[in-house]
Amino acid sequence: MNVNTVSNAYLILENEIAKMFDEQVINGPFYSAFSQRKLTDEQIAKFSIQYGHHRCYFHQLLGATIACAPPCDKWWAPIVENLYDECGRGVAGMGHGELYNTYLKSVIPDVELTAFGTPAIPAEDFIFEYNRLALDFYKNATYLEAFGYMGPGNELLTIPMYKSILIGLEERGYDLNFWKIHIEEVEEEHYGSIRNLLSSYEDEESLKQIENGAKTSIEHMKWFYNEFYDYLFLK
Ligand SMILES: [Fe+2]
Numbered sequence: 001m002n003v004n005t006v007s008n009a010y011l012i013l014e015n016e017i018a019k020m021f022d023e024q025v026i027n028g029p030f031y032s033a034f035s036q037r038k039l040t041d042e043q044i045a046k047f048s049i050q051y052g053h054h055r056c057y058f059h060q061l062l063g064a065t066i067a068c069a070p071p072c073d074k075w076w077a078p079i080v081e082n083l084y085d086e087c088g089r090g091v092a093g094m095g096h097g098e099l100y101n102t103y104l105k106s107v108i109p110d111v112e113l114t115a116f117g118t119p120a121i122p123a124e125d126f127i128f129e130y131n132r133l134a135l136d137f138y139k140n141a142t143y144l145e146a147f148g149y150m151g152p153g154n155e156l157l158t159i160p161m162y163k164s165i166l167i168g169l170e171e172r173g174y175d176l177n178f179w180k181i182h183i184e185e186v187e188e189e190h191y192g193s194i195r196n197l198l199s200s201y202e203d204e205e206s207l208k209q210i211e212n213g214a215k216t217s218i219e220h221m222k223w224f225y226n227e228f229y230d231y232l233f234l235k
Contacts (some may be wrong), residue, residue: 007202009027009172014199017214018160019153021025026160030225033233034168043232044169047113048107050231053123055100055156056116057131059086061150064138075143078193085186095127099178106175126227133220141213148213151194157221158187172194 025031033039060062062083069076095119104111104119107193112120138146158180166179198210 006051006199009207010132010199013157013207013214014152014195017211018156018219019051020215021157021218021221022160022223025225026140026164026227028051028222028225029233030229031161031164034227035164037168037170039232041172044172045108046232047191047228049111049119049121050103050124051229052100052104052119053127054130056097056118058082061129061134061138061154062086064135065146065150068138068141070143075197078190078197081192081193082155085190096178099181102175103178106173126224126231127221129227130224132219133223134217137213137216137220144201144207144209145213145216147194147198148210149217151191151214152210153214153217155187155191155194157218158191161185162187165197178212 025037062079066076066079066083069079086096088096088098093099101113101117114120133147137149141149162179162183165177166183169176169179201207201210
Protein backbone atom coordinates (compact mmCIF):
# COMPACT_ATOMS: atom_id res chain seq x y z
CA MET A 1 0.00 0.00 0.00
CA ASN A 2 1.48 3.33 -1.04
CA VAL A 3 0.64 5.85 1.69
CA ASN A 4 1.11 8.83 -0.62
CA THR A 5 -1.65 7.81 -3.01
CA VAL A 6 -5.05 9.34 -2.40
CA SER A 7 -7.77 6.99 -3.57
CA ASN A 8 -10.71 8.37 -5.45
CA ALA A 9 -13.03 6.70 -2.98
CA TYR A 10 -11.31 8.52 -0.09
CA LEU A 11 -11.66 11.88 -1.86
CA ILE A 12 -15.38 11.24 -2.33
CA LEU A 13 -15.72 10.31 1.35
CA GLU A 14 -13.75 13.37 2.48
CA ASN A 15 -16.00 15.66 0.43
CA GLU A 16 -19.12 13.99 1.76
CA ILE A 17 -17.94 14.41 5.37
CA ALA A 18 -17.04 18.09 4.87
CA LYS A 19 -20.44 18.73 3.23
CA MET A 20 -22.32 16.91 5.99
CA PHE A 21 -20.45 18.92 8.60
CA ASP A 22 -21.27 22.20 6.84
CA GLU A 23 -24.95 21.31 6.66
CA GLN A 24 -25.32 19.93 10.16
CA VAL A 25 -22.90 21.98 12.25
CA ILE A 26 -21.42 25.03 10.47
CA ASN A 27 -24.84 26.10 9.19
CA GLY A 28 -26.46 25.13 12.50
CA PRO A 29 -27.47 27.65 15.19
CA PHE A 30 -24.19 27.79 17.13
CA TYR A 31 -21.80 28.54 14.26
CA SER A 32 -24.35 30.72 12.45
CA ALA A 33 -24.53 32.89 15.57
CA PHE A 34 -20.77 33.44 15.25
CA SER A 35 -20.58 33.91 11.50
CA GLN A 36 -23.53 36.33 11.66
CA ARG A 37 -21.97 38.19 14.62
CA LYS A 38 -25.03 37.75 16.82
CA LEU A 39 -23.27 37.34 20.15
CA THR A 40 -23.36 39.97 22.87
CA ASP A 41 -20.30 40.69 25.08
CA GLU A 42 -21.91 38.64 27.86
CA GLN A 43 -22.48 35.65 25.56
CA ILE A 44 -18.89 35.83 24.31
CA ALA A 45 -17.66 35.79 27.91
CA LYS A 46 -19.83 32.73 28.70
CA PHE A 47 -18.66 31.01 25.51
CA SER A 48 -15.00 31.75 26.30
CA ILE A 49 -15.19 30.24 29.79
CA GLN A 50 -16.90 27.05 28.59
CA TYR A 51 -14.75 26.66 25.48
CA GLY A 52 -11.78 27.08 27.85
CA HIS A 53 -12.98 23.93 29.61
CA HIS A 54 -13.83 22.10 26.39
CA ARG A 55 -10.39 22.58 24.85
CA CYS A 56 -8.70 21.34 28.06
CA TYR A 57 -9.93 17.81 27.40
CA PHE A 58 -8.71 17.47 23.82
CA HIS A 59 -5.56 15.67 25.01
CA GLN A 60 -7.82 12.84 26.23
CA LEU A 61 -9.24 12.35 22.73
CA LEU A 62 -5.76 12.38 21.22
CA GLY A 63 -4.62 9.91 23.89
CA ALA A 64 -7.57 7.64 23.08
CA THR A 65 -6.65 7.79 19.39
CA ILE A 66 -3.10 6.73 20.26
CA ALA A 67 -4.50 3.88 22.38
CA CYS A 68 -6.47 2.63 19.34
CA ALA A 69 -3.51 2.85 16.92
CA PRO A 70 -1.99 -0.31 15.49
CA PRO A 71 1.34 -1.37 17.08
CA CYS A 72 3.28 0.71 14.58
CA ASP A 73 4.89 4.11 15.15
CA LYS A 74 3.90 5.27 11.66
CA TRP A 75 0.34 5.42 13.07
CA TRP A 76 0.75 6.76 16.58
CA ALA A 77 3.74 9.11 16.13
CA PRO A 78 1.73 11.80 14.22
CA ILE A 79 -0.78 11.89 17.08
CA VAL A 80 2.07 12.25 19.58
CA GLU A 81 3.27 15.20 17.45
CA ASN A 82 -0.20 16.68 17.69
CA LEU A 83 -0.14 16.31 21.50
CA TYR A 84 3.32 17.89 21.57
CA ASP A 85 1.92 20.89 19.66
CA GLU A 86 -0.84 21.16 22.28
CA CYS A 87 1.78 21.76 24.98
CA GLY A 88 3.78 24.17 22.80
CA ARG A 89 6.65 21.80 21.92
CA GLY A 90 8.50 22.95 25.06
CA VAL A 91 8.45 26.65 24.03
CA ALA A 92 7.26 28.91 26.86
CA GLY A 93 4.04 30.74 26.04
CA MET A 94 3.25 28.56 22.99
CA GLY A 95 1.22 25.86 24.78
CA HIS A 96 -2.34 25.98 23.50
CA GLY A 97 -3.58 26.35 27.09
CA GLU A 98 -1.40 29.43 27.54
CA LEU A 99 -2.44 30.84 24.17
CA TYR A 100 -6.09 30.25 25.04
CA ASN A 101 -5.74 31.96 28.41
CA THR A 102 -4.17 35.01 26.74
CA TYR A 103 -7.32 35.16 24.60
CA LEU A 104 -9.54 34.54 27.64
CA LYS A 105 -7.90 37.36 29.61
CA SER A 106 -8.44 39.72 26.67
CA VAL A 107 -12.18 38.96 26.91
CA ILE A 108 -12.42 38.86 30.74
CA PRO A 109 -9.40 40.75 32.18
CA ASP A 110 -10.08 39.67 35.78
CA VAL A 111 -10.92 36.04 34.93
CA GLU A 112 -10.14 33.65 37.77
CA LEU A 113 -8.19 30.48 36.93
CA THR A 114 -7.56 27.30 38.92
CA ALA A 115 -4.07 25.95 39.69
CA PHE A 116 -4.42 23.87 36.48
CA GLY A 117 -5.02 27.02 34.46
CA THR A 118 -8.65 26.14 33.79
CA PRO A 119 -11.44 28.68 34.41
CA ALA A 120 -12.52 28.80 38.07
CA ILE A 121 -16.17 28.99 36.93
CA PRO A 122 -17.09 25.29 36.61
CA ALA A 123 -17.70 23.51 33.32
CA GLU A 124 -21.31 22.88 32.30
CA ASP A 125 -22.52 19.25 32.14
CA PHE A 126 -22.55 19.22 28.32
CA ILE A 127 -18.76 19.74 28.32
CA PHE A 128 -18.22 16.49 30.27
CA GLU A 129 -20.98 14.67 28.39
CA TYR A 130 -19.34 15.35 25.02
CA ASN A 131 -16.09 13.95 26.33
CA ARG A 132 -17.85 10.87 27.66
CA LEU A 133 -19.55 10.28 24.29
CA ALA A 134 -16.18 10.50 22.52
CA LEU A 135 -14.27 8.29 24.96
CA ASP A 136 -17.08 5.69 24.94
CA PHE A 137 -16.79 5.53 21.15
CA TYR A 138 -13.03 5.00 21.34
CA LYS A 139 -13.46 2.10 23.82
CA ASN A 140 -14.76 -0.21 21.11
CA ALA A 141 -13.39 1.47 17.98
CA THR A 142 -11.18 -0.23 15.41
CA TYR A 143 -8.11 1.77 14.46
CA LEU A 144 -9.73 2.94 11.23
CA GLU A 145 -12.81 4.10 13.14
CA ALA A 146 -10.63 5.89 15.72
CA PHE A 147 -8.56 7.63 13.05
CA GLY A 148 -11.73 8.43 11.10
CA TYR A 149 -13.15 10.05 14.26
CA MET A 150 -10.03 12.18 14.83
CA GLY A 151 -9.04 12.83 11.18
CA PRO A 152 -11.91 13.57 8.76
CA GLY A 153 -14.29 13.65 11.76
CA ASN A 154 -12.37 16.29 13.71
CA GLU A 155 -9.07 17.77 12.49
CA LEU A 156 -10.43 18.28 8.95
CA LEU A 157 -13.30 20.31 10.41
CA THR A 158 -11.42 22.58 12.82
CA ILE A 159 -10.56 25.21 10.21
CA PRO A 160 -14.20 25.91 9.20
CA MET A 161 -15.20 25.94 12.89
CA TYR A 162 -12.45 28.35 13.93
CA LYS A 163 -13.00 30.58 10.90
CA SER A 164 -16.65 31.04 11.93
CA ILE A 165 -15.66 31.73 15.54
CA LEU A 166 -13.06 34.24 14.38
CA ILE A 167 -15.66 36.20 12.37
CA GLY A 168 -17.80 36.45 15.52
CA LEU A 169 -14.90 37.63 17.67
CA GLU A 170 -13.25 40.07 15.25
CA GLU A 171 -13.12 43.82 15.74
CA ARG A 172 -13.72 43.69 19.48
CA GLY A 173 -10.09 44.18 20.48
CA TYR A 174 -9.47 40.61 21.67
CA ASP A 175 -6.17 38.73 21.35
CA LEU A 176 -7.13 36.19 18.68
CA ASN A 177 -3.80 34.44 18.27
CA PHE A 178 -5.10 31.13 19.63
CA TRP A 179 -7.72 30.91 16.87
CA LYS A 180 -5.43 32.25 14.13
CA ILE A 181 -2.55 29.87 14.89
CA HIS A 182 -4.92 26.90 14.56
CA ILE A 183 -6.24 28.15 11.23
CA GLU A 184 -2.91 29.24 9.75
CA GLU A 185 -0.37 26.83 11.20
CA VAL A 186 -1.39 23.69 13.00
CA GLU A 187 -4.62 22.27 11.63
CA GLU A 188 -3.58 21.55 8.05
CA GLU A 189 -0.61 19.62 9.35
CA HIS A 190 -2.64 17.70 11.92
CA TYR A 191 -5.23 16.60 9.41
CA GLY A 192 -2.58 16.04 6.75
CA SER A 193 -0.72 13.50 8.85
CA ILE A 194 -3.88 11.45 9.43
CA ARG A 195 -4.92 11.86 5.80
CA ASN A 196 -1.59 10.33 4.76
CA LEU A 197 -2.49 7.22 6.73
CA LEU A 198 -6.10 6.87 5.60
CA SER A 199 -6.31 8.22 2.08
CA SER A 200 -4.94 5.24 0.15
CA TYR A 201 -7.67 2.89 1.40
CA GLU A 202 -10.22 2.07 -1.25
CA ASP A 203 -11.81 -1.21 -0.20
CA GLU A 204 -15.39 -0.99 0.96
CA GLU A 205 -14.87 -2.39 4.48
CA SER A 206 -12.02 0.00 5.38
CA LEU A 207 -13.85 3.01 3.98
CA LYS A 208 -16.97 2.01 5.91
CA GLN A 209 -14.99 2.06 9.16
CA ILE A 210 -13.36 5.44 8.42
CA GLU A 211 -16.78 6.82 7.50
CA ASN A 212 -18.37 5.42 10.66
CA GLY A 213 -15.71 7.10 12.81
CA ALA A 214 -16.06 10.46 11.03
CA LYS A 215 -19.86 10.45 11.00
CA THR A 216 -20.07 9.46 14.66
CA SER A 217 -17.82 12.39 15.52
CA ILE A 218 -20.06 14.75 13.53
CA GLU A 219 -23.13 13.41 15.37
CA HIS A 220 -21.39 14.04 18.71
CA MET A 221 -20.34 17.55 17.65
CA LYS A 222 -23.81 18.37 16.39
CA TRP A 223 -25.25 17.41 19.79
CA PHE A 224 -22.50 19.33 21.60
CA TYR A 225 -22.87 22.57 19.67
CA ASN A 226 -26.66 22.51 19.92
CA GLU A 227 -26.28 22.20 23.71
CA PHE A 228 -23.71 25.00 23.65
CA TYR A 229 -26.12 27.21 21.67
CA ASP A 230 -28.93 26.56 24.17
CA TYR A 231 -26.57 27.43 27.03
CA LEU A 232 -25.65 30.75 25.40
CA PHE A 233 -29.05 31.79 24.09
CA LEU A 234 -31.71 30.08 26.18
CA LYS A 235 -30.30 30.04 29.73
FE1 LIG B 1 -4.91 23.20 20.01
